[in-house]
Amino acid sequence: MTILEFLSDAMLLQDDELNQRLLPPVYMRHLKKSELLIREEDMQTNVYFLMNGVLRGYFIDGEGADRYGQQQAYVGA
Numbered sequence: 510m511t512i513l514e515f516l517s518d519a520m521l522l523q524d525d526e527l528n529q530r531l532l533p534p535v536y537m538r539h540l541k542k543s544e545l546l547i548r549e550e551d552m553q554t555n556v557y558f559l560m561n562g563v564l565r566g567y568f569i570d571g572e573g574a575d576r577y578g579q580q581q582a583y584v585g586a
Contacts, residue, residue, distance in 0.1 A: 515560055 537560075540546060546564065547553060 515558060
């Protein structure tokens with residue numbers, strides 16, 4: 510699946526011209542098993558879309574919490 514196909518499906522964007530304008534700042538990033546996507550100290554200005562695989566995200570607060578993402582899910586911080 511290409512990024513353009515993913516955007517069209519996941520975000521229901523059917524306007525090809527709009528999709529083409531969105532693409533320049535969009536790029537694919539491949540992670541290996543156990544590689545971190547976001548580190549605690551990183552300031553986030555990105556939006557991530559999980560196109561394949563499973564992602565475990567978590568943060569620690571007073572009670573602790575885990576969040577999980579799955580294939581073709583929106584991931585935000």
